[in-house]
Amino acid sequence: MTALPDRGVPAEQVLAELGALRGRDLPTHGGRLFAYVYDAAVPGLDQLTASAYALAAHVNGLDPTAFPSLLAMENDLVAAAAQVTSGAEAAAGVVGNVTSGGTESLLLAVKAARDAHPDLATPRLVVPASAHAAFAKAAQYLRVALDVVEIDPATLLPDPAAMAAAITADTVLVACSAPAYPYGVIDPVAEIAAVAADAGVRCHVDACFGGWLLPYLRRLGRPIPPFGFELPGVTSVSVDLHKYAYAPKGVSVLLHRDASLRRPQYFGFAGWPGYPLLNATVASTRSGGPVAGAWATLRHLGDDGYLRLAERTWSAVTGLAAAVSTVDGLRLLAEPQTSVVVFTCTDPDPYVLADQLAARGWHTQPQLPYPPLPASIHLSVTAAVADQVAEFGPALHDAVAAARAAPIQVPPELAAAVADLDPATLGPETMAGLAAAAGFGPDGLPESMAIVNTLLATLPPERRAALLVEFLSLLQTPAHRPA
CATH class of the missing domain: 3.40.640.10 (Type I PLP-dependent aspartate aminotransferase-like (Major domain))
Structure with missing residues (x-):
C-alpha cells in the first residue's frame, strides 16, 4: 500500500484502510487506557467535536x-x-x-x-x-x-x-x-x-x-x-x-x-x-x-458538566486506589491528591505486572526508577474510568498472580550487549539487532514491554535516552511500515 497510488482510490476504500490501520492502536475510549487520551464518556461529544473540527x-x-x-x-x-x-x-x-x-x-x-x-x-x-x-x-x-x-x-x-x-x-x-x-x-x-x-x-x-x-x-x-x-x-x-x-x-x-x-x-x-x-x-x-x-x-459541557465529570473522576480515583491497597506486594507511592493513582511493587515485578494488565485489556504507564524512588505504575484517571472500577480490582488480582507465576527473564547476552552499548557508535544496524533480540516483531512493535523496560532501567538516563532516540529513528523510516 502506498499513500500515493497511480490512480485515486474511492473514498469508502480509503476510510476502510484507515480503519484497518487503527486496528492495532490502543483503545481511546472505554476507560481502560490510563495514559495519552482523556475520555469523558459523554454520549454525542465525539460527533459534536468532529463536526466542529x-x-x-x-x-x-x-x-x-x-x-x-x-x-x-x-x-x-x-x-x-x-x-x-x-x-x-x-x-x-x-x-x-x-x-x-x-x-x-x-x-x-x-x-x-x-x-x-x-x-x-x-x-x-x-x-x-x-x-x-x-x-x-x-x-x-x-x-x-x-x-x-x-x-x-x-x-x-x-x-x-x-x-x-x-x-x-x-x-x-x-x-x-x-x-x-x-x-x-x-x-x-x-x-x-x-x-x-x-x-x-x-x-x-x-x-x-x-x-x-x-x-x-x-x-x-x-x-x-x-x-x-x-x-x-x-x-x-x-x-x-x-x-x-x-x-x-x-x-x-x-x-x-x-x-x-x-x-x-x-x-x-x-x-x-x-x-x-x-x-x-x-x-x-x-x-x-x-x-x-x-x-x-466547552460550550456543550458547561461548568455544571465539568463539575459532574470531576465527581466521576474522583470516584474512580478512590476506587482504583482502594483496589491497589488490597493487594499484598503493591504500595501506593502517594495518597491520591488529584487524578493520578501511582503504585510500586515489591512483588511482582512492576513491568511484568503492566504487561499482564495489558493482556487483560488494562493499559497502564510504567515509570522507570528515579533513585531513590522505585519503578512504578502510573494511572491517569478520567471520568470514563468510573464505569470500569468494579472490574479493575479482580483484574489486578489476577494480573498479579500471573506476573508472580511468570517472572521476567532477560537473555544474558542481550543484557550484556545493552550494558556495553556505546551511544557514539550506536547505529541502525545495531539497533535493529537489539530490537529483534528483545522480541520486537517485523512490524517493529514488541510482544512484551517487560524485557524492554527492565533493560532500560539498568541504564543511566543519558544512555537510556540515546537508545530510545535510535529506536525511534529506526521506526520512523519510510522503509519501515507496521503490517
Whole structure:
C-alpha cells in the first residue's frame, strides 16, 4: 500500500484502510487506557467535536484578521482557562494564546522569560526533578541552562528553600507543577512563587495536566490549594484543554498575568519582500479545527458538566486506589491528591505486572526508577474510568498472580550487549539487532514491554535516552511500515 497510488482510490476504500490501520492502536475510549487520551464518556461529544473540527479545519490561524471566527474562539478559550484556573477576580487582565499542546505552552513560557533578558549570556531555568520533561526540551531547544532541584522521596515535593537556593543572577524562570505528572502531587506553588518574586524572577505554573480539573475538585470539597494568578508571584500558567477539559487533541492554553509579560513570546519579522510575519506561537499556519473542537466542547459541557465529570473522576480515583491497597506486594507511592493513582511493587515485578494488565485489556504507564524512588505504575484517571472500577480490582488480582507465576527473564547476552552499548557508535544496524533480540516483531512493535523496560532501567538516563532516540529513528523510516 502506498499513500500515493497511480490512480485515486474511492473514498469508502480509503476510510476502510484507515480503519484497518487503527486496528492495532490502543483503545481511546472505554476507560481502560490510563495514559495519552482523556475520555469523558459523554454520549454525542465525539460527533459534536468532529463536526466542529470539520467546520474550521481549513481556517488558518496565521492571520486573525482574515479569520475573525478563530480569533473570537481563541479569546473565549483563553478567558475560560483564566477564570477556571484562577477565579474571575484574579483573571482580570490576564492574556494568553492557544497552543498545540502542553509542550509548546511550556516552550513558549521559557522563551518569553529568556527573551525578556537579552543581556544574559546563559539564562537559567530552575525546576523540580518532577517537572515535566518538556522543560528539559525547552531548555535544549532554546539554549537555556537547566537547574534541577531534587524532590523529597517521602513527600515527592520540592523544598521551596532549595528552589530559592538554586536561583542565581542568571535565572530567568522558576517553574513548578499543579500537579506534577509522575506522581499527581501538587507542588507548594504559593511558597515557590513567593521565593521567585522575592528574587525578581518569573514563576511559571505548569498546570497542563490537571489545571482544568483541580478547581472542580476543590468545589467538591477536596483540599486543593491555590495555584493560579490569585497568588501574586505567579506570572504565567499553562493548562491543556485536551486533557481534563476533554477537548480534541491538541489544544493547550498559555496564560500570562499581563500583556507586558507575554510580549517576548511573540515573533515578528518584516525584513523580507513577503508579508510581515507575526506569530504568537511556534507554528505559523495552524488549523482552526482543534480550536473549534475545544470551543464546542466547552460550550456543550458547561461548568455544571465539568463539575459532574470531576465527581466521576474522583470516584474512580478512590476506587482504583482502594483496589491497589488490597493487594499484598503493591504500595501506593502517594495518597491520591488529584487524578493520578501511582503504585510500586515489591512483588511482582512492576513491568511484568503492566504487561499482564495489558493482556487483560488494562493499559497502564510504567515509570522507570528515579533513585531513590522505585519503578512504578502510573494511572491517569478520567471520568470514563468510573464505569470500569468494579472490574479493575479482580483484574489486578489476577494480573498479579500471573506476573508472580511468570517472572521476567532477560537473555544474558542481550543484557550484556545493552550494558556495553556505546551511544557514539550506536547505529541502525545495531539497533535493529537489539530490537529483534528483545522480541520486537517485523512490524517493529514488541510482544512484551517487560524485557524492554527492565533493560532500560539498568541504564543511566543519558544512555537510556540515546537508545530510545535510535529506536525511534529506526521506526520512523519510510522503509519501515507496521503490517
